[in-house]
Amino acid sequence: MYLDGSPITDTSAPDVPLEKRWDERKFRAKLVNPANRRKHRVIVVGTGLAGGSAGATLAEQGYHVVQFCFQDSPRRAHSVAAQGGINAAKNYRNDGDSVYRLFYDTVKGGDFRSRESNVYRLAQISGQIIDQAVAQGVPFAREYGGLLDTRSFGGVQVQRTFYARGQTGQQLLIGAYQALSRQIDAGTVELHARTEMLDLIVVDGRARGIVARDLITGEITTHLADAVVLATGGYGNVFYLSTNAMGSNATAIWRAHKRGAYFANPCFTQIHPTCIPRSGEHQSKLTLMSESLRNDGRIWVPKRQGDTRPPGEIPEHERDYYLERLYPSFGNLVPRDIASRAAKNQCDAGYGVGPGGFGVYLDFADAIKRLGRPAIEARYGNLFDMYQRITAEDPYQVPMRIYPAIHYTMGGLWVDYDLQSTIPGLFVIGEANFSDHGANRLGASALMQGLADGYFVLPPTLNDYLGGTRLEPVDSGNVQVKAVETEVRQRIERLLTIKGKRSVDSFHRELGLLMWDYCGMSRNREGLSKALERVPELRAEFWRDVRIPGGAGELNQELEKANRVADFLELAELMLIDALEREESCGGHFREEHQTPEGEARRDDEHFSYVAVWEYGDQPVLHREELTFEHVHPTQRSYT
Amino acid sequence: MKLTVRIWRQSGPEAEGRLVSYPVEDVSPDMSFLEMLDGLNQELIANGDEPVAFDHDCREGICGSCGVVINGRAHGPERTTSCQLHMRSFADGDVIDVEPWRAKGFPIVKDLVVDRSALDRIVQAGGYITAPTGSAPDAHATPVPKPDADLAFDNATCIGCGACVAACPNGSAMLFTAAKVTHLSLLPQGQPERAQRVLDMVDTMDAEGFGGCTNTGECVASCPKGIPFASIATLNREFLKASRSGR
Numbered sequence: 001m002y003l004d005g006s007p008i009t010d011t012s013a014p015d016v017p018l019e020k021r022w023d024e025r026k027f028r029a030k031l032v033n034p035a036n037r038r039k040h041r042v043i044v045v046g047t048g049l050a051g052g053s054a055g056a057t058l059a060e061q062g063y064h065v066v067q068f069c070f071q072d073s074p075r076r077a078h079s080v081a082a083q084g085g086i087n088a089a090k091n092y093r094n095d096g097d098s099v100y101r102l103f104y105d106t107v108k109g110g111d112f113r114s115r116e117s118n119v120y121r122l123a124q125i126s127g128q129i130i131d132q133a134v135a136q137g138v139p140f141a142r143e144y145g146g147l148l149d150t151r152s153f154g155g156v157q158v159q160r161t162f163y164a165r166g167q168t169g170q171q172l173l174i175g176a177y178q179a180l181s182r183q184i185d186a187g188t189v190e191l192h193a194r195t196e197m198l199d200l201i202v203v204d205g206r207a208r209g210i211v212a213r214d215l216i217t218g219e220i221t222t223h224l225a226d227a228v229v230l231a232t233g234g235y236g237n238v239f240y241l242s243t244n245a246m247g248s249n250a251t252a253i254w255r256a257h258k259r260g261a262y263f264a265n266p267c268f269t270q271i272h273p274t275c276i277p278r279s280g281e282h283q284s285k286l287t288l289m290s291e292s293l294r295n296d297g298r299i300w301v302p303k304r305q306g307d308t309r310p311p312g313e314i315p316e317h318e319r320d321y322y323l324e325r326l327y328p329s330f331g332n333l334v335p336r337d338i339a340s341r342a343a344k345n346q347c348d349a350g351y352g353v354g355p356g357g358f359g360v361y362l363d364f365a366d367a368i369k370r371l372g373r374p375a376i377e378a379r380y381g382n383l384f385d386m387y388q389r390i391t392a393e394d395p396y397q398v399p400m401r402i403y404p405a406i407h408y409t410m411g412g413l414w415v416d417y418d419l420q421s422t423i424p425g426l427f428v429i430g431e432a433n434f435s436d437h438g439a440n441r442l443g444a445s446a447l448m449q450g451l452a453d454g455y456f457v458l459p460p461t462l463n464d465y466l467g468g469t470r471l472e473p474v475d476s477g478n479v480q481v482k483a484v485e486t487e488v489r490q491r492i493e494r495l496l497t498i499k500g501k502r503s504v505d506s507f508h509r510e511l512g513l514l515m516w517d518y519c520g521m522s523r524n525r526e527g528l529s530k531a532l533e534r535v536p537e538l539r540a541e542f543w544r545d546v547r548i549p550g551g552a553g554e555l556n557q558e559l560e561k562a563n564r565v566a567d568f569l570e571l572a573e574l575m576l577i578d579a580l581e582r583e584e585s586c587g588g589h590f591r592e593e594h595q596t597p598e599g600e601a602r603r604d605d606e607h608f609s610y611v612a613v614w615e616y617g618d619q620p621v622l623h624r625e626e627l628t629f630e631h632v633h634p635t636q637r638s639y640t
Numbered sequence: 641m642k643l644t645v646r647i648w649r650q651s652g653p654e655a656e657g658r659l660v661s662y663p664v665e666d667v668s669p670d671m672s673f674l675e676m677l678d679g680l681n682q683e684l685i686a687n688g689d690e691p692v693a694f695d696h697d698c699r700e701g702i703c704g705s706c707g708v709v710i711n712g713r714a715h716g717p718e719r720t721t722s723c724q725l726h727m728r729s730f731a732d733g734d735v736i737d738v739e740p741w742r743a744k745g746f747p748i749v750k751d752l753v754v755d756r757s758a759l760d761r762i763v764q765a766g767g768y769i770t771a772p773t774g775s776a777p778d779a780h781a782t783p784v785p786k787p788d789a790d791l792a793f794d795n796a797t798c799i800g801c802g803a804c805v806a807a808c809p810n811g812s813a814m815l816f817t818a819a820k821v822t823h824l825s826l827l828p829q830g831q832p833e834r835a836q837r838v839l840d841m842v843d844t845m846d847a848e849g850f851g852g853c854t855n856t857g858e859c860v861a862s863c864p865k866g867i868p869f870a871s872i873a874t875l876n877r878e879f880l881k882a883s884r885s886g887r
Contacts, residue, residue: 053773057773057774060773071705072705072756073704073756073757073759073760073800075704076697076704078697078698080702081698090779092780128774130779131776131777131779132773132776133779134776134782135769135777135829136768136769136771136829137769137771137792137823137824137830139792139793139823139827141789142784142789142790143786146786148779148780167702170702170797171796174796177763178763178768179771181763181767182764184760193757193760216749245697245698245699245703246696246697246698246699247697279668279670280670282668282670282671282678284672284674284678284699285700287699287700288700386700386701386724389701389718389720390672390724392728455773455774459773503686505682549684549685549688549689549690549691550690554651555749555750555753557691557693558685558691
């Protein structure tokens with residue numbers, strides 16, 4: 001199934017004490033003379049928090065940035081949908097927060113499967129992100145004294161989360177988008193909207209460009225540069241139903257993987273506990289309700305199995321507030337993986353509510369009684385409205401129903417401390433890389449990573465690469481460039497000539513269901529093996545029987561989807577292999593064979609304290625990056 | 641539910657378009673409007689026809705990608721985005737007309753897809769605060785009065801969907817531009833560029849072919865995010881002030 005490869009290490013983090021590493025790295029990084037920067041072209045793919053902030057910053061430094069997004073405007077990248085907030089170790093509340101505590105919480109919350117050096121840097125930079133965003137005019141929530149308000153989030157006992165109602169991602173993204181817009185107007189960023197990267201160009205072992213398709217005209221274009229930055233987000237849509245935007249896809253990172261970039265921890269998927277349950281077969285995507293709701297909402301199910309009474313008719317003593325019962329010190333604020341699994345366990349045991357029993361109650365009655373409706377409206381108004389719109393139920397009157405769903409992928413392309421992949425000149429930032437979140441992530445940490453990477457980490461490390469590398473000129477006539485372009489064209493032609501019977505969506509739905517059933521919140525050897533038989537069959541069927549109407553030289557949304565689903569069908573197999581190989585439970589990943597007598601995840605640090613780093617081949621090759629914990633010593637995570 | 645949808649089909653920007661009628665069956669009231677279109681598209685594909693092209697992405701009302709005129713109203717009968725409009729807003733047997741945003745500033749690309757990049761160019765003209773990365777003062781250094789911060793936020797929630805333009809009889813982008821200008825001019829950080837910002841953004845708005853504002857109010861009625869009408873007055877005031885100061 002796979003081959004064992006040589007170990008891999010991150011050699012870019014300087015060998016100095018943890019708290020000095022980033023300063024030391026920046027000091028040692030080579031600089032590029034400001035007058036020389038405009039001679040360098042840098043490609044940035046994606047315009048979310050990571051890509052938008054990177055493009056704006058690099059352009060501001062003087063580089064010529066060529067930026068891509070498949071949406072019609074950079075402002076629509078899916079970071080816009082993040083709701084709850086962004087963490088920062090500002091200690092504005094004087095509740096004992098510090099860089100070290102944010103670092104500690106994040107390593108622990110990642111269930112000891114992330115790198116200490118990366119996470120420490122993230123905590124160090126966190127405060128600067130808030131400063132930057134405020135300077136850009138991001139309207140964070142404020143107190144009456146005019147200072148910034150904060151709240152707490154799952155898995156954490158201090159109030160370090162900065163927020164803008166339930167639209168924090170939107171506001172931070174618009175901040176980055178506006179900074180990028182300023183550079184577009186200045187001519188330092190060349191924007192290609194509605195243009196999708198379809199392959200990576202590697203010349204003499206270095207990333208030198210991309211092949212892209214103009215989604216309006218269908219034209220295949222080649223773009224060359226001195227470095228390529230992928231900021232293309234996560235691959236949660238491999239599950240079909242997820243909280244990701246419909247267009248979110250894995251194509252850029254998967255093609256880069258096939259060109260030599262290693263893929264790390266593909267099976268690490270985060271399940272979010274507070275999504276609106278699906279209402280039927282027609283469902284196209286799932287909608288998240290911010291985790292911040294758990295600050296004031298109480299989660300419960302009826303004590304009696306199959307109780308179909310309306311929630312208002314179930315008296316207090318017949319309700320099981322199971323999170324408060326099982327995890328008294330964190331209660332409803334346990335981390336996402338714990339809350340998700342607990343909800344699924346309740347439903348599996350027959351206590352679920354709503355259609356099919358796939359839901360638990362998230363109840364605000366107590367909070368409304370305690371704080372009054374206006375206070376709840378101010379905190380969560382837009383979330384309540386959204387819930388009502390989707391379900392036609394009023395959450396001020398009846399409890400919300402929630403169920404876990406696929407939300408964020410912690411796996412991604414492997415990068416070193418410099419955020420560089422195993423292909424020199426290919427940098428990967430934000431959700432597209434694997435580096436900071438381990439097997440799980442705490443709430444409000446994804447926005448932090450995207451912006452840290454784009455605004456603060458990538459600029460100096462990219463400088464170092466460009467300042468320290470002699471790059472030969474490459475032109476579009478280069479044999480290696482032509483070869484990639486030809487492959488892209490042939491693949492599109494091949495897709496269009498199949499003219500089979502099944503729609504792209506039908507393949508995507510089937511794949512998604514397989515992955516959710518066998519590689520979702522809980523997995524076992526039997527299920528994973530079963531899926532490993534079916535996925536290659538499904539892939540063969542796709543290439544034999546998919547039906548794509550229309551042509552290549554026009555706006556063709558079915559063709560766009562087919563290109564993406566073809567890649568999901570390959571990536572899914574690697575996810576299954578990775579899940580099968582990891583004989584332990586940790587974070588969002590639960591192997592049924594590995595649990596404590598109480599049903600909690602059982603990690604195996606002796607055998608699995610590593611990042612699984614996969615090299616592409618006929619058979620994938622597994623390289624292991626050992627993780628060392630000098631500061632936060634691995635312990636069984638306990639939230640009781 | 642069984643419905644008839646009449647959808648604007650147009651194969652390209654130069655091609656002639658027309659309304660084509662399609663029956664749809666098995667529509668659940670819990671479906672979103674776009675999920676109903678998904679279902680229709682699956683049928684069209686099965687029959688060997690071309691599916692209807694429409695813009696969409698997040699499907700949770702925040703990215704601003706989706707937007708069609710439904711029965712003559714931008715985003716349809718409810719005050720929300722097309723992706724958050726549910727079929728329970730319609731009745732069995734209804735005939736529903738679906739058209740693209742129509743405005744001079746939004747050329748048609750295909751079927752229900754239009755080009756809204758003009759809105760981006762309005763932002764590029766000045767809809768930002770110049771804040772170079774990495775040199776910002778501590779976030780608490782500049783307090784912002786809560787009422788200002790809240791009103792700035794109300795305006796910052798604009799998703800740039802373009803419904804205001806589509807709903808306006810003049811095809812004006814005033815509400816969009818007003819939201820941006822109001823958001824930034826309320827904050828202490830936005831003051832130094834305040835006058836130049838509004839002049840440049842209004843110039844660009846005019847140059848992109850958007851019509852003038854005659855205070856009809858259709859924009860506000862169709863805005864899924866509730867951008868206040870008062871913002872247009874703010875824009876006018878900011879513009880006058882900036883023009884008089886001669887900048």
